[in-house]
Amino acid sequence: MSDDLLTPAPPAADAQYDASAIVVFSGLQAVRRNPSMYIGSTNADGLHHLVFELLDNAVDEYEAGYCRELSVILRTDGSCAVEDDGRGIPVDPHPDSGRPAAEVVLTTLHAGGKFTGSTYVHSAGLHGVGLSCVNALAESLRVDIWRDGAHHSQEFSRGEPRTELIKEGPAQRRGTTISFRPDPEIFDTCEFSTRILGERLQEIAFLHSGLSARLVDERSGTVARYTFSGGVRAFLDHLNGDATAVHPEPVVVSHVGDAVSFDLAFQWTEGYTEELRSFVNGVRTDQGGAHVDGLRAALAAAINRYATAHKLLDARTGERITTVDILEGLTAVVSLRMVGPKFDGQTKKRLQNPEVGHLVQDIVDAEFTRAMEADEGLGRRVVARALDATRARLAARLASRTARHQRRELDIDYGVYQRQFGIRSKNWHESCSWLTDEELLAKHAEMCDVPADGRMLDVCCGSGVVGGSFKGKVGEMIGLDLTPEMVQLASTRLDRVDQGTVYDLPYPDASFDLVVTREVLHLLPQPERPVSEIFRVLKPGGQFIVGQIVPFADEDAFWMYRVFKKKQPLLYQMFREEDFRSLLLGAGFTDVQMSEYLLWESIDLWIDTHETTPAARREIQRLFYDAPREVREVHPFEVLDDGSIRDQWRWCVYSLRKPR
CATH class of the missing domain: 3.30.230.10 (Ribosomal Protein S5; domain 2)
Structure with a gap:
């Protein structure tokens, strides 16, 4: 190693790290700078979380015995209003700042009436950041308060007051209405969903008998009411x-x-x-x-x-x-x-x-x-x-x-596979991490033990990345795939790519020194049939290298099947390690070697594909959120603060031989 590599690079001429380099965000700047820390995300989930924060406050008023009606109103200008008939946010001066209490809770993090336990016993909002977060992430916000016989209002923009608290006049009612327009500089979408808001209001009404909830959509002129007992x-x-x-x-x-x-x-x-x-x-x-x-x-x-x-x-x-x-x-x-x-x-x-x-x-x-x-x-x-x-x-x-070597006729609609993977080919490499993970590909390639001039077949080759990882280790790289679009993709990595099915490989017996495939057999009915075809086209002494995701233990096997089945409707089985090994040995292979590789995969990226419906995506996320304790004990995964999911997959890469 060169000594130059051990010498740290000199600092930039203008680099300076002293007290002046420390940045302190004031007011609600921290919320605007990193909104996901406070509301989870800036997509539709985060947008609706703003409304949920306001609804939580109304529910707290109900729990305290003061609120009986709440409404969500979607206006034609893109704004949303949440109103309740609770006590109204206090408007008298706060003892510390001298500013109106309503302004304080709308402009100050960790300010609210839920810390002492004397105002609210069972509180949904407990951090004192809900109202201020909504204000910080709103292009504009107006609060109207009816309390102690008077109507007050105040307007804000991106967390900053635009007006003083104004006394509008006398009032006979009580309650609070907060109207806000989400900031397009923050959110990917500013379109509110009546389905999402309706579901939340329905839940609130079910759980709080006697509370009446209303969803008014002025965009379509519809009104939905939710009141339940039981x-x-x-x-x-x-x-x-x-x-x-x-x-x-x-x-x-x-x-x-x-x-x-x-x-x-x-x-x-x-x-x-x-x-x-x-x-x-x-x-x-x-x-x-x-x-x-x-x-x-x-x-x-x-x-x-x-x-x-x-x-x-x-x-x-x-x-x-x-x-x-x-x-x-x-x-x-x-x-x-x-x-x-x-x-x-x-x-x-x-x-x-x-x-x-x-x-x-x-x-x-x-x-x-x-x-x-x-x-x-x-x-x-x-x-x-x-x-x-x-x-x-x-x-x-x-x-x-x-089920080994059963020669009954298969009823397989090859067109289904062609259509699905034809569409997947458009963003094939972007749909998950494992496809092009270099260490995983190396786990396959490093097992290669055939002559340098040997012939290799990549079965169900997809874009050819697995077969391409054997470049320089074999003399000829041939691929086979059912989907025309995948054949075209693989042609950029392999020497030749044929179109055909793994159930009837279009090659004579003993044609190849090496056959490779990865994460395919679980998608096929009667997988023993394609395995026997692979065995047939290998030369005596030839090598079969295959990679497969397997569960960590019996406890997570069926749970993983449910996750993968909802993502990929073509899934037929979730192989356990011993089942997969039995499948390979049942075809006649010997000399089994196995290498294990653990890979973290973004589930949110993995499920963002054509064959996974929005409903199935939500169900997959819920399977992780609600995973039983026995699954969590054996299967590593993480649910991050923003709700995204990282899952650890256990890859087993096998090397086997066809007897001479």
Whole structure:
């Protein structure tokens, strides 16, 4: 190594690091400089979070016993107004600054009436940044306050007052209206969605019986009203819709305590997905947290204990029901009220109080156990539902192990594959990180052990990046793909690319020294058929190198299948490591070697593709947000403050030989 490389570069001539280099943001500049830290993102989610912050304040007034009506009004000029009939924000001078209290809470971070606990007991807004964040990120904002027989107003722009607090005149009513226009300098979109706002207002009305919510869209001239009684039970019925219930009556559990109270309801249906809505002090916790973990742990403990006590499990095989199987078909609503909740961040998507989880688990476990013992039909139906999921999953696994070399005719619509991957080819390399990850490609190429003049076939080659990584290690690189667009892409990396199907490779027996493929076999029905075709075209002693994503353990296997299936409808199986190895050995390969590589992938990038519908994207995100504890213990992933997801994938790269 050259000594020059060890010598640090000289500092820039004008570099200076002293007190003058320290930047201090005043007022609300920090919010405008880094809005995602406060509202999660600057896309549509962040835009609507501004409205949610205002609604949280109205809900707090309801919880305090002062608000009965709230409205969201979407105006034709692109602005949004949130109004309530609560007490109105105080307008008297603040004792510290001398400025009107309303101005203080709209222009100062961490200012509000929710810190002492004397004004609000169960508060949704707890950091004192909600109103000020909305103001900071609004191109313009106006607050109207009706309080103590007077109407006051004040206007702001990008967090700064444009007027003083003005007394408009006398008033008979009380309440607050905040009207704002989001700042296009901040947000990717400033278009409010009636669907998103309607869903939030509906949730508020379900959870707060007696509160009337209204959504007025002046753009279309429509008005929607939301008023419900029945609480979490009515909300659960709404979520279930027309689904067929496994047991006729939901289980409802309520607890009232000094610091923590909750209401929850749950019921199983014959569906295959979990629908779980969780809330803390009226705010939806999209990523769950301690209260949701407590519910799941309670259900798993109570169901397994009941099944064991009533001899409903197969003791010969050590059968047990996993949390994943218990959650299949479950609909649940959890509404928690507590003093001093701790969240991941200002967006309040995940509850962090561990003591809440223990409390919920203990109470739900006891109440659910009591309900099953009192109603034998409930217990047996619930256990049977979970066992169906368990045994179906294990049967599917067994089928993938034993289905080898079955020569029945396949009913495959090759046009589906061609259309999907034809469209994917337009942004193929931008759709995920793993496709062109150099270390992952090197894991494949470094296994190569064939003559330098050998012939290589890249099966289902896509854009040819895998086969291209063997350049210089083989004499000829040939690719094969079903999709014309992929054939064209791969032609820039490989010596020749043919169009055809892996179920009937268009080559004579013993044609190649090396065959490579990656992340393909899980998309194919009867994968033993293409594996046997690969075996056929290899020369005796030839090498097969194949890469595949596999689960970390049994605990995350079915969960990963659900994630990948929602992303890629063509998915047929999520191979476990032992299943994949059995598939390869069943074709006759020997001399198995395996190299493992862990790769972090952006899930938000991965799901932003043609074949993944917006609904499926949301469901995939929810699978991560609501991942059971047993999955989290074995499968590394991260949910960042802005709601984005990083997932760690376990790649297994195999090298095998065709016997001589």
